[in-house]
Amino acid sequence: MKIIDGGVTAAKGFVATCTAAGIKYKDRKDMALIYSEVPCKTAGTYTTNIVKAAPVLWDKELTDHSPYTQAVVINAGIANACTGKEGFQYCEETATEASESLNIPVNSVLVASTGVIGKQLPMDKIKAGVxxxxxxxxxxxxxxxxxxxxxxxxxTLPKEAAVEVIIGGRCVTIGGMCKGSGMIHPNMCTMLSFITTDIAISKELLQEALSEDVKDTYNMISVDGDTSTNDTVLLMANGLAGNAEITSKNEDYNQFKKALNYINTCLSKKIAGDGEGATALFEVQVIGAESKEQAVVLSKSVITSSLTKAAIFGHDANWGRILCAMGYSGAQFDPEKVDLYFESKAGKLQIIENGVALNYSEEEATKILSETEVSAIADIKMGDAKATAWGCDLTYDYVKINADYRS
Known part of the structure; x- marks a missing residue:
């Protein structure tokens, strides 16, 4: 696998663009379009929030039932969530405009929105933008x-990733872009991710690969514990790499899954590290677990702990907060067997052994926790399973950003 520059236009046959439609923002581009020169097999995963935005309902219908898709229209500023029948109608109108402009079927056009909940889209501006x-x-x-x-x-910054991998003797490219900074707690935030690839693969295996990978990537991040109404991950495969179509779980499929995991992990970490107001990406590894499920519960409990997140912001090795968050997670473990380490590019330091604090240097711990990427590793000594979750610190700016987001 080779990491390359680029995003959604990296794979063969995919093009993209953007425009300033003036939907909410007056001084920047706020609409984007992704288009494949040929029809795509498409997979999708969506928010588990009962309150689902209109684009989520539209896209799920297409990824479940449409034979193929070919374009995605995305707008920023207004989420088109809690907008009733009118909001869903606006999805169809957006797709119809793209259908006519690109000469493709209406049911091949996906739509996505992000922004303020409860407002209707200005369809004159949306259609003009398309x-x-x-x-x-x-x-x-x-x-x-x-x-x-x-x-x-x-x-605060765009998020992209791309890789090349040899599959079936052909160079296959996977590229992606995503957005997400607040209302991030996926259970597939506000999180949108769009992945394009030129691999030839069956729709069934494409969906299975995405659904499985989401569990270890997007579903392992949290910024603020709020699961959005709009969470969407779309994966489009147009087959232009020319490999023999993957129709079984063979070595080609495994290679594709590894490359897809790299893209999704990379994008997930970019979202977590760019959490609203954040100054650091906070990674939590739970190792030595009895089961994967146990490790997942424990690691996610730590990254969602407000007290732990605040301690990371203060570069404070307040390990009691981590052990406390593990303790109320619902997962069973022996706190008197836990070893805990802090790690960053500034070094690695063991903080507790068998649930008891060591005579560590607070100065060294603060130095390690002052980096922009910080890890906590908890070994619970029960087995060989492990899991990694990603979050960020909790800063004053998070409250400032969200206190007046709507206005």
Missing amino acids: KVMAQKLGQTIEDGHAAAKAIMTTD
């Missing part, structure tokens, strides 16, 4: 990067 974008699609890295910037809301 028309403009249909005329300026491009396949360069810069085109993909511009699209990644256009879907941001409170994000």
Whole structure:
């Protein structure tokens, strides 16, 4: 596997663009379009929030029942959530506009929205934006990067990843872009992710690969514990790499899954590290677990602990908060067997052994916790299972950003 520059335009046959439609923001691009030159097998995973935005309902219908898709229209600023029948109708109107502009079927156009909940989309601006974008699609890295910037809301930077891998003797490329900074606690936040690949693979295996991988990537991140109404991950495969179509779980399928996992892990960590107001990516590894499920519960409990997140912001090795968060997680373990370490590029330091604090240097611990990427490793000594979760610190700016987000 080779890591390369790029995002959604990295794979063969995929183009993208963006425009400033003026939906909410007055000084930046706020719409993006991804288009494949040929029809795509498409998989999707969506929010588990009972309150689902109209685009989620539209896209799920397409990924479940449409024979193929070919385009995605994305807007930032208004989520089109809690908008009733009118909101769903606006999804169809957006898809119809793209259908006419790109000369493709309406049921091949996916839509996605992010932003304020409860407001209706300004359809005159949406339709005008679609028309403009249909005329300026491009396949360069810069085109993909511009699209990644256009879907941001409170994000501070665009998020992209791309890799190449040899499958069936052919070079297969997978690229992706995502957005997410607040309302992040996926149970597939507000989190949108779009992955494009030129691999030839059956729709059934494409969906299975995505559904399985989401469990270890997007579902292992949290910024604030709020599961969004709009969470969506879309994976489009157009087959232009020319490999023999993957129809069984063979070595080619395993290679694809490894590359897909890299993309999803990379994008997930970018979301967690760019949490609203965050100054650090906080990674929690639970090792020595009896089962994967136990490790998942424990690691996610720590990254969602507000007290632990605040301690990371303060560069404070307050290990009691971590042990406490593990203790109320619901998972069973022996606290008197836990070893805990802090690690960053500044070094690694054991903090507790068998549930008791060691005579460690607070100064060294603070140095380790002052980096922009910080890890806590908890060994519970019960088995060989493990899990990793990602979050961020909790800062004053998180409250400032969310206190007046709507206004």
